[in-house]
Amino acid sequence: MRRIFTLLLLFISLVCYGQITIKVLDQESQIPIQDVIFESVDGKTELSDESGQVTFNSLKSETFIVSKEGYQTLRVRLSPGENVVFLKKLAIDLSQVTVTAFESQRPLLEQSAAIAVVREADFNRFNETSLVNSFNTKPGVRIEERAPASYRVSIRGSSLRAPFGVRNVKVYWNEVPFTAPDGTTPLNLLDLTNIRTGEVIKGPSGSVYGAGNGGVINLSSPAQVSGNRVSSDLLLGDFGLVKYRLGLAQKIGSGALEASFVSQKSDGYRDHSAMDRKVFQLSGSFNPSEKQEIRTQLLVSDLQYEIPGGLNEDQLNEDPTQARPGSENQNSSIDQQTIFGSLAQSYTFSTNTKNTTALYLMTTEFENPFILDYKKELSFGYGGRTSFELNGNLLKKPMRIVLGAEAQGSVTDAQNFGNVNGVADTIRFADKLRASQAFLFQQLEWNLSEKFLFTLGLSENFSSFEIDRQVDASGGATGIQKRTFDPILIPRVALNYRISEFTAMYGSISSGFSPPTIDEVRTNEGSLNLDLEAERGQNYEIGFRHGKEKLNIDFTAYFFKLDETITTFTNEQGVVLFQNAGATDQKGIEAAIDYDFIRNGSAAIRNLSLGTAYTGQFFTFVDYQKRENDFSGNDLTGVPQTTLVSRFDLRTSPGIYLNLTHQYVSEIPLNDANSVYQDPFNLMNLRIGWAGNLGRKWDLEIFTGIDNLLDEVYSLGNDLNPFGGRFYQPSPARNWYGGIKLGFNY
Incomplete structure (x- = not known):
């Protein structure tokens, strides 16, 4: 009887852990994506549900081709257990873009502010040595570089008082203030590979972000x-x-x-x-x-x-x-x-x-x-x-x-x-x-x-x-x-x-x-x-x-x-x-x-x-x-x-x-x-x-x-x-x- 009970527990554990559970999210908005196609190398195919979830029964790691219209096709190798997969959009509709400006994660169409979104795809249009070119493709935004790594940031002309350095603009990096309490920002410390996305709030935003007339x-x-x-x-x-x-x-x-x-x-x-x-x-x-x-x-x-x-x-x-x-x-x-x-x-x-x-x-x-x-x-x-x-x-x-x-x-x-x-x-x-x-x-x-x-x-x-x-x-x-x-x-x-x-x-x-x-x-x-x-x-x-x-x-x-x-x-x-x-x-x-x-x-x-x-x-x-x-x-x-x-x-x-x-x-x-x-x-x-x-x-x-x-x-x-x-x-x-x-x- 004890052996049967032990075998039953082993069987249950194999069933529980013999699954590859996947949640697929939009890389920028972190929102689950429905109807994403997951195809394993042995031909098994599944679609993600409304919560972005999909499950495969497997006792070993497997390689999947992940695809959905409007997103880059991805090839990943996943192990049994819980996994998260992020997909990048090939093109973006404003009606689908979600931003977190003003502590409010909403679609851009519902945001009551001038906001420019800079994506990884914008960075990859240029030589990837600095922020300058990618941010300068957005209206109202101008990053200046007097010499390599010597930046000034101008949002709606806000660099007037910055002969050098970044002032009058509030910068956050991964949710924490990157602008010092004296009002300056060492933006040149970051390499472009330390940034995946950027949101630029243009104009004064002090109601949520404090000092800085230029923006955030x-x-x-x-x-x-x-x-x-x-x-x-x-x-x-x-x-x-x-x-x-x-x-x-x-x-x-x-x-x-x-x-x-x-x-x-x-x-x-x-x-x-x-x-x-x-x-x-x-x-x-x-x-x-x-x-x-x-x-x-x-x-x-x-x-x-x-x-x-x-x-x-x-x-x-x-x-x-x-x-x-x-x-x-x-x-x-x-x-x-x-x-x-x-x-x-x-x-x-x-x-x-x-x-x-x-x-x-x-x-x-x-x-x-x-x-x-x-x-x-x-x-x-x-x-x-x-x-x-x-x-x-x-x-x-x-x-x-x-x-x-x-x-x-x-x-x-x-x-x-x-x-x-x-x-x-x-x-x-x-x-x-x-x-x-x-x-x-x-x-x-x-x-x-x-x-x-x-x-x-x-x-x-x-x-x-x-x-x-x-x-x-x-x-x-x-x-x-x-x-x-x-x-x-x-x-x-x-x-x-x-x-x-x-x-x-x-x-x-x-x-x-x-x-x-x-x-x-x-x-x-x-x-x-x-x-x-x-x-x-x-x-x-x-x-x-x-x-x-x-x-x-x-x-x-x-x-x-x-x-x-x-x-x-x-x-x-x-x-x-x-x-x-x-x-x-x-x-x-x-x-x-x-x-x-x-x-x-x-x-x-x-x-x-x-x-x-x-x-x-x-x-x-x-x-x-x-x-x-x-x-x-x-x-x-x-x-x-x-x-x-x-x-x-x-x-x-x-x-x-x-x-x-x-x-x-x-x-x-x-x-x-x-x-x-x-x-x-x-x-x-x-x-x-x-x-x-x-x-x-x-x-x-x-x-x-x-x-x-x-x-x-x-x-x-x-x-x-x-x-x-x-x-x-x-x-x-x-x-x-x-x-x-x-x-x-x-």
């Missing part, structure tokens, strides 16, 4: 492991470009681990513009229960890049590849090492209540030899964000309430030295810097009817910084100086009207604010400008979206009025200083139209599409007085009035693809007086490749491309209001690249 960028790279996999990439190009990546993905029960190492080097187009970045990332995703998900991230980044500096017009015409005189001798450069770790948890208490909480720690060692001085910093940062989602009814209408909080702090030891031939000399001044910011946010989403969605949001914001001057070699005062900004309330109200299943329009009124960063208060020559006020803005916006089958349309018109605008000027020593300069009026139009002539075709051409993105920015200064000069009525510095991006995409059934992108940028005023402009330019990029499978376990992609196909003379980031007329930061001439990607599924 949500970047994500969740561990999405369909099966065990080893992969490697290699990229070569002009100007000494060498980039390689090694990746490993491993399923662990219902969770997964993913690790990658990336090295990217280049000599640069200009003299003294080399770059060397190494990034290691370890990601984990675990499900202790059906209600709980835990996600971890570890990022280790080592970045060095040289700063060639701006040229005047004569130097530009003489040789655009030369560096600013003195830059090389003084070793003008950045050397930065960072460790960033985060832990996030999502817990579903019930069908109506959910909490998401994320915490992070970050430490950075930073050195910046410059022509005028030598800066060293050691900083430590920490922070977190939590939000509760409550679903219910109000007056018998569906309602969602979001309640949350975010807090950050940082401590930095900052020292400024003299620079003698690239070596730190006598100390000039030293400070201990502390920055903190925190806010509470609340948001109500109420379905007034099946067609109307009403949103009301509000945040209460608190920020301060402290500068403890410990050394001042010039004999100036030492001691603590602190600036605490008055608490600021930031409201937002919006209404979305769903015209049909595929069409919607919306309107919103939102406020924003942006306090000065420590770098704007504490300048390189040692002065402290504690009188700088926070910028305050008010945004009025209407939008229209349509997405059905082959045609997508996204249109936005807005008026943004900014008070206490922070602008730059340069003193005779070449030091960039900041001031509040009255107000600006910013009127804009953003439009994107995509049309798929062929989608998921069965003939030689599988996909053929065209797309156009238009940005019209009609920004002017209002009541702007700088010393004895009155610039009221002038165009806003650094902002092109017209940007037009067109793309052509072709993918064939044998796996050959072609991506062609053209970008037109109108003239750009480079000083407040509007007396110097960058000429309009046309930038064209081309990529051609082949992607396919080699047998059951291997996949391969080979590609080549040309950047700046028309060999234009242009810049992706000039200097604004510089001393000595050094406006120009020339970008690379025509150049080529090529690469290979190889993956093994085991």
